[in-house]
Amino acid sequence: MSDLHNPYIVPGEDAGEVEHHILDAAPPTPKAKFEWSTVFGPLALFIVFMGLWQYMHESGLRTFFDKPGFLVPSPVTVINESFMRSRPRGKLLTGLQWTAFVAFIGLAITIVVGMALATIMARAKWAERAVYPYLVALQAMPVLAIVPVIAAVFGYGLGPRIFVCVMISIFPVASNTLFGLLSVDKGQHDLFTLSGASRLTRLFKLQFPSAMPAIFTGFRISAGLSVIGAVVGEQFFRQGSKPGIGIVIEEYRQKIRFPQIYGGLVLVAALGIAVFLLFGWLTKVVVGHWHESTR
Amino acid sequence: MEATTQAHDDAPTRVPRMNDSVSAPALSFNGVSMVYPDGTHALSETTFDVRPGEFVTVVGPSGCGKSTLLKIASGLHDPTTGSVTVDRKKVGYVFQDATLLQWRNVQRNVELLAELAGVPKAERAQRATDAIQMVGLGGFERKYPKQLSGGMKMRASLARTLVLGPSVFLFDEPFGAVDEITRERLNDEVISLFDRQRFAALFITHSISEAVFLSTKVMVMSARPGRIVAEYDIPFDYPRVPDLRFEPEFAHICGEISHALRGAHT
Numbered sequence: 001m002s003d004l005h006n007p008y009i010v011p012g013e014d015a016g017e018v019e020h021h022i023l024d025a026a027p028p029t030p031k032a033k034f035e036w037s038t039v040f041g042p043l044a045l046f047i048v049f050m051g052l053w054q055y056m057h058e059s060g061l062r063t064f065f066d067k068p069g070f071l072v073p074s075p076v077t078v079i080n081e082s083f084m085r086s087r088p089r090g091k092l093l094t095g096l097q098w099t100a101f102v103a104f105i106g107l108a109i110t111i112v113v114g115m116a117l118a119t120i121m122a123r124a125k126w127a128e129r130a131v132y133p134y135l136v137a138l139q140a141m142p143v144l145a146i147v148p149v150i151a152a153v154f155g156y157g158l159g160p161r162i163f164v165c166v167m168i169s170i171f172p173v174a175s176n177t178l179f180g181l182l183s184v185d186k187g188q189h190d191l192f193t194l195s196g197a198s199r200l201t202r203l204f205k206l207q208f209p210s211a212m213p214a215i216f217t218g219f220r221i222s223a224g225l226s227v228i229g230a231v232v233g234e235q236f237f238r239q240g241s242k243p244g245i246g247i248v249i250e251e252y253r254q255k256i257r258f259p260q261i262y263g264g265l266v267l268v269a270a271l272g273i274a275v276f277l278l279f280g281w282l283t284k285v286v287v288g289h290w291h292e293s294t295r
Numbered sequence: 296m297e298a299t300t301q302a303h304d305d306a307p308t309r310v311p312r313m314n315d316s317v318s319a320p321a322l323s324f325n326g327v328s329m330v331y332p333d334g335t336h337a338l339s340e341t342t343f344d345v346r347p348g349e350f351v352t353v354v355g356p357s358g359c360g361k362s363t364l365l366k367i368a369s370g371l372h373d374p375t376t377g378s379v380t381v382d383r384k385k386v387g388y389v390f391q392d393a394t395l396l397q398w399r400n401v402q403r404n405v406e407l408l409a410e411l412a413g414v415p416k417a418e419r420a421q422r423a424t425d426a427i428q429m430v431g432l433g434g435f436e437r438k439y440p441k442q443l444s445g446g447m448k449m450r451a452s453l454a455r456t457l458v459l460g461p462s463v464f465l466f467d468e469p470f471g472a473v474d475e476i477t478r479e480r481l482n483d484e485v486i487s488l489f490d491r492q493r494f495a496a497l498f499i500t501h502s503i504s505e506a507v508f509l510s511t512k513v514m515v516m517s518a519r520p521g522r523i524v525a526e527y528d529i530p531f532d533y534p535r536v537p538d539l540r541f542e543p544e545f546a547h548i549c550g551e552i553s554h555a556l557r558g559a560h561t
Contacts, residue, residue: 020432020484024445024447024473024474024476024477026438026442026443026444026447027441027442027443185392185394187390187391187392187394188394190371190390190394191388191390191394191407191408192411193371194369194370194371194386194388195408195411195412196411197411201411205410205411206396209398210396210397212398287398289439290397290399290440291397291398291441292441
C-alpha cells in the first residue's frame with residue numbers, strides 16, 4: 001500500500017499491481033432488526049377488536065341498534081360452537097379444504113394464463129390492443145351476475161367454480177406482468193441490442209427477471225382475489241357435491257346458526273392471511289436479495 | 296509544448312503522434328449527418344477517424360448531438376446520410392448509466408456480454424474475474440448493484456465492457472453522475488487501461504478537464520446541428536499522472552478549449 005499522500009497510480013508501476021482507490025462508500029446494508037412494533041401493533045389491535053366484539057355481544061347491539069345480542073355471538077361462543085364440537089368443526093374444515101383447493105387451482109391457472117397473455121401482449125402491440133380492453137372489461141364486470149348462467153351451462157362441479165375464480169383473479173397478474181415486461185430500462189435494452197440478442201434471449205434474460213417484482217405484486221393481489229373468487233362463487237353454486245366453505249356458511253345462515261357463520265368467516269380470513277403471507281415470503285425469497293424495496 | 300489547434304473547415308492536417316506507423320483507422324465517420332424523425336437536426340456532415348492508440352474525446356454543450364455520434368458508431372441508430380466504418384464485433388460500449396442488471400451480482404453482470412456472445416461458462420467466469428480485478432472491484436464479486444456505490448457500479452460496467460476484449464471503446468458520458476473525486480479516480484482507471492491496451496477510444500463528456508486529461512485529441516462540437524468546429528491534439532505522454540491536472544500547460548489547453556466551446560455555443 002502506498003502512503004496517503006500519493007495514493008495514485010505511479011508511472012512505470014507493474015501493470016499487474018495497479019492500485020485501485022474506491023472512495024465513494026457503498027450504501028449500508030440494512031440489518032434485519034427485531035422491532036417491538038411488529039408484534040405490539042397487531043396484538044394491541046387484536047385485543048381492542050376482541051373487546052369491542054364482546055361488548056357488542058353483551059350490550060352494544062342492544063344499546064345502539066336495538067337488536068338482540070345473539071346476532072353477534074361472543075368470541076368464546078364462536079370458538080366453542082364452531083371448533084370445539086366435532087360436527088361443525090369437521091364440516092367447516094372440509095369446506096375450507098375444498099375452497100382452498102379451488103382457490104389454489106384457480107390461482108395456478110390464473111398465473112399461467114395471465115402471464116401468457118401478458119407475454120403475448122408485450123411482444124405485439126396489436127395483441128395488446130386486441131386483448132387488453134377485454135381484461136379491463138372483465139375486471140369491471142360484476143362476475144357474480146353471470147355466475148348463475150355459468151352454473152346453468154356448465155353445471156355445479158369444481159370446473160365452473162375454478163372458472164369463476166380465474167375470471168375474478170386474472171387481471172392483476174396479467175396487467176402487472178405486462179407492466180413489468182414493458183418497463184425495462186432503455187439502456188439495458190440497448191445493451192442487449194448491441195449484443196445482438198434474440199427476442200427470446202431478451203425475454204428470458206432481461207424482461208422477465210426485470211419484471212419479477214411487478215409480477216410478484218400481481219401474484220399477491222391475485223392470490224387474495226382467488227380466495228374471494230372461490231368463496232363467493234360457491235355461494236352461487238349451492239348444490240355443489242363438494243361443498244366449499246362458502247356453501248357451508250350459506251347452510252348455517254339458512255339454519256340461523258350464527259356462531260358457526262362467524263366461525264366460517266374466521267377460517268376464510270385465516271386462509272386469506274396465510275395466502276398473503278405465503279406470497280410475501282415467496283417475493284422475498286425470489287427478488288428480496290436484489291430488489292430495492294421489498295415489503 | 297504547445298497544443299496544436301486547427302480550424303476544422305479546411306482539410307484536417309494530422310499531427311504525427313508517437314510511434315505513428317499510420318495504422319488503418321479503427322473507426323471512421325464519413326460525412327455523417329443525422330436528422331431524427333421529429334425533425335431534430337442532431338449531426339451535420341461529420342468526418343473523422345479514430346486510429347488504434349488514439350483517445351478522441353468530444354466536448355460540447357448539452358444536446359449538441361454528442362451522444363448521437365456514439366449511437367451511430369455502435370449501430371444503435373442509422374445515420375441519415377454518410378456512413379461509419381467499424382468492426383461492430385470489436386466495439387465496447389460504456390453507457391451513461393451503469394445499466395447493470397439489478398438481479399445479477401457483480402460477477403454475473405460482468406459475465407453478461409460474454410454469455411450473450413456464447414462464450415463457454417468456465418472461460419467467461421475466468422475472463423470476468425480478470426476484468427473485475429483490473430478495475431479494482433476484487434472482493435465485490437458477490438455483491439448486488441443495490442449494495443454498490445455509484446463509482447463501484449461504473450467500475451463494474453467498465454469490467455463488463457472489458458470482458459469481450461474490444462478494440463474500439465465508445466464512452467457515452469460515463470462518469471457524469473458521480474462526484475468529482477470519484478470521477479478523477481475512474482479517469483485514472485480508464486487511463487491505466489488505455490495505457491495497457493492501446494485500444495481506439497471515442498469518449499463523450501462535457502467536462503473539459505476530463506477530456507484533456509484522458510485524450511490524445513479533443514474535438515469541440517457546436518450545437519444544433521452538431522458539427523466539429525475545432526480540434527486539439529493533446530501533447531502529454533502516457534501514462535498520465537493525476538497531478539498533470541495542476542500543470543500550467545494543462546490549464547492553458549483547458550482554457551483554449553473553453554474559449555472554443557463558448558464560441559460554439561453562441
